[in-house]
Amino acid sequence: MSDDAPLGVFEEQVMLGVIRTGEEAYGMNVRRELERVTGREVSIGAVYATLDRLEAKGYVTSRRAPGSGSRRTFAVLGAGAQVLAETRAIRDRLWRGIDAARLPELA
Amino acid sequence: MSDDAPLGVFEEQVMLGVIRTGEEAYGMNVRRELERVTGREVSIGAVYATLDRLEAKGYVTSRRAPGSGSRRTFAVLGAGAQVLAETRAIRDRLWRGIDAARLPELA
DNA sequence: GGGCAATTTCTACATTGTAGAATCCACTAT
């Protein structure tokens, strides 16, 4: 049932961010986690646009956390977890046999 | 000196395809390798458009292989190898601590 | 010198990535 289309890199990052932040997965927090782990700035608009698209595809859901101010918290759905795993599996096959440590030698 | 912009997923796949096919890395062959490993169809136009963009960024070079028909063979440059390694490193950090095998349980 | 198979180029459009300003929401101090 999983949609055939592959995940974009930011889509993958955002989904991983949601998983990593668990119960606290609302937009601003996902943004912070992504910036922390990747070491790059992430614009908040990018996060929400992506979250909305993921929700439209049925990969995540969102709900207003009752009593938690204006926060909208997200969770990854089964279909999302599946496409994430698939994305990773395909990539792993492509990388198999390539030694990342020796890539710089390809100068 | 590597450009700061991240690689798209297809860009990464194509670069890996070039590395995997080595001396024989011309468009059609990269396409075949990608289809073989990913199990998905890849349109030839997508491959060339991506290859051209990678070349414009200085990540790969191309040359007409003399005596080899109309083939245009590609090779990954140092900057390309670097951005590939960086792309992978960031992703690995994001995946760290997430058990891919248990992702399906996130239903 | 025409046909053929393999390869590359071109064109056009869809999807994803990105930024930042505007808006909303609850809380608090006046």
Added chain:
DNA sequence: ATAGTGGATTCTACAATGTAGAAATTGCCC
């Protein structure tokens, strides 16, 4: 009660990447 404030989300607009397939090219062989 309301203006200010910090935190969060929504909106808008555009750039970059992904994708498909038809058209053009190339070299070869008859």
